Every structure is written in C-alpha cells, then in structure tokens.
Amino acid sequence: MHLNASVDAAARSLLGCLLVRDGVVLRITEAEAYGGPEDSASHARHGRTARNAVMWGPAGRAYLYFCYGVHWMLNVATGPEDTPAAVLIRGAEVVAGLETVLARRNTPKPSAALCAGPGKVAQALGLDRSFNGHDLTAEGGLALRPGPPPGRIVAGPRLGIAFASPEDQARPWRFADGDSRAVAQRKALAPL
DNA sequence: CGCCGGATTTAA
C-alpha cells in the first residue's frame, strides 16, 4: 500500500488490500485513479469544494460521495495534504461476512458480480455519508489493511467519464486484478 | 434560485 506515491501507483498498490467493517472483509479487485485540478475527469477539476474537501486532506481518509441520486462511492484519498487525489474502489471479492453482504446487497446467492461495481462495494460495506472523512488507517468503523497482492495487473481507461478531455479519457488509470472474476467489463482491460 | 447532468445499477 503506497498511498503517498503518485495516484496511479497508489491505485495499483490498493489491489489486493482488504476493507474491513463489522465482520465483513472485502478484497479489492479493481480501482481507478483520480488526480487534482489538472485531471478533467476528477471531482477536483473545479477546485476545492465542500464535497471534495477530503481529497485535499491526508492520505488514507475515506472520500464518500453520492452519485446518480442512487449510489454511494468509496474512494481512498492519496498523496500529501493539499495535493488532491483519490482512488475509487470499483470492485471487490468477499473474504468474510458473506451472509451480511448478501443481506445488504439484497441478493439471494453469491456470484462473481456480487461486489463488482463501485456502488456495490459501498453497499456491501453498508457505507454512506457518515463515513466521509473517516481515517481508514485507524482501527474500528471501517479499516483498510494490507492483503494478498494480485499475481498480475491489467489496466485500461477509466469508466463513465465521457465529459472529460480526450487525453484524460485515454489515460489508463483503471486497474484490476487480472486473475479475479470480480471485475466489471474486463474486456476493456489489458496487461500492463 | 433553478437547471443540468453525473466516477451507476438493475430490470425489461
């Protein structure tokens, strides 16, 4: 876990790490890097606001935001203080607490798609705005811990950013565990 | 203050 490295390196280093809450343990299988004001795909593109303030804070804090009027998205703030950057957790596989995850996801049985998607990850962990700014390096509530890294990493363009500049859309800042099935749209990813 | 549109998911 190298949260103070460049945001794309930080995103790669989060693959395989564990998210722990309430007996639920998820292993991160997919992540996307978002930079500062220079990244036209990032929430930081309009500068510092009340919503994205956590991106300016120290590395290791949770940045939660509400999207499409429906979903909560979990990000990990990276980089030094005053340097806005965050990694969106896009996918995970369940390591422990399967019953709790199935209940929260309102799904009868497990599948590779159970937590493949950023909205699904936050829902599986039971997250909402109250976790915004939470210190993931501390114990309790919601914690981020080292986990088994992937054997190989695949990468591709970030998803859902058609509003960004062509250069930023093309930037291969989406990363995933090449051996995990808990990854949405795997065809858009290729070996590093 | 009102409008536009989004780092998505789900079901048809």
Place this chain on the structure above:
DNA sequence: TAAATCCGGCGA
C-alpha cells in the same frame, strides 16, 4: 435501453 432519484456546481 431506460428509469430510478438527488445533489453539487454553475450560470442567472
């Protein structure tokens, strides 16, 4: 392929 559904950011 579209509907669900809310709020941030921006322009008036």
